[in-house]
Amino acid sequence: MKKSIYLIAILALVAVFGFKSSEGEIKTIVVGDDLPSQSVSLMATDDKSYTLVDLKKENGLLVIFSCNTCPFVVGGKDSEGWEGRYNGIFEAATDNKIGMILVNSNAAKRDGGDSMADMKKRAKKSDLKATYVLDAASVVADSFGARTTPHVFLFDEDLALVYAGAIDDNVGKASEVKEHWLKSALTKVGKGERVDPAQTRQKGCSIKRVKIE
Numbered sequence: 001m002k003k004s005i006y007l008i009a010i011l012a013l014v015a016v017f018g019f020k021s022s023e024g025e026i027k028t029i030v031v032g033d034d035l036p037s038q039s040v041s042l043m044a045t046d047d048k049s050y051t052l053v054d055l056k057k058e059n060g061l062l063v064i065f066s067c068n069t070c071p072f073v074v075g076g077k078d079s080e081g082w083e084g085r086y087n088g089i090f091e092a093a094t095d096n097k098i099g100m101i102l103v104n105s106n107a108a109k110r111d112g113g114d115s116m117a118d119m120k121k122r123a124k125k126s127d128l129k130a131t132y133v134l135d136a137a138s139v140v141a142d143s144f145g146a147r148t149t150p151h152v153f154l155f156d157e158d159l160a161l162v163y164a165g166a167i168d169d170n171v172g173k174a175s176e177v178k179e180h181w182l183k184s185a186l187t188k189v190g191k192g193e194r195v196d197p198a199q200t201r202q203k204g205c206s207i208k209r210v211k212i213e
Helices: 002-011 083-095 116-125 139-144 181-190
Strands: 019-021 024-026 042-044 060-066 098-104 131-134 151-155 161-165
Touching: 060 083, 060 139, 060 181, 083 098, 083 181, 098 181, 116 131, 151 181, 161 181
Parallel strands: 060 098, 098 131
Antiparallel strands: 019 024, 042 131, 060 151, 151 161
8 A cells, every 4th residue: 555655646746835826936825824815706516606705604714625636635546535534524624613615726627637517526426515616727726825635724713824734644544544633623723722733744736727838
């Protein structure tokens, strides 16, 4: 299994410290920053449009940049992938009065598995409980400085970022997770407590933005 996970990691592009978008160089938001792109309207797989704020609940909002095509999300030969944990995360978020949204920003792969039609099929196949939206031109991803699928951003009741990074420490197998960073953060936010750690290193495939000439 370790060999297969290693191969997945080689094939996937992991985070970098700076990158370009149509707006030039962008940087990832940091703990304490406000929720970006609050008024951007995003089409979901249920054929309704939402803004990020529409999905916020009493204690905050969880945003996960995701997709249909990355092995870190959907799994591989010997890796479960993180998508199989999304519904459990949704339940944990709901229990702590926190909204959750999945954002597909793979603008360069709309014809390669990440179209809205593909998203609808994926949402149905995986029985996704969280709202799954299409970020058409990676506008939301750029405003967050989101780098990978998945990349997690958790905001508190005031829509200030309190946790960013990875879901947990084992993409390959849920039963072998030792550090449940995101679920711990959700519980802390639900109780109004400080999140620690507030930052972990995200791991995944690079978000497929349209290349800038």
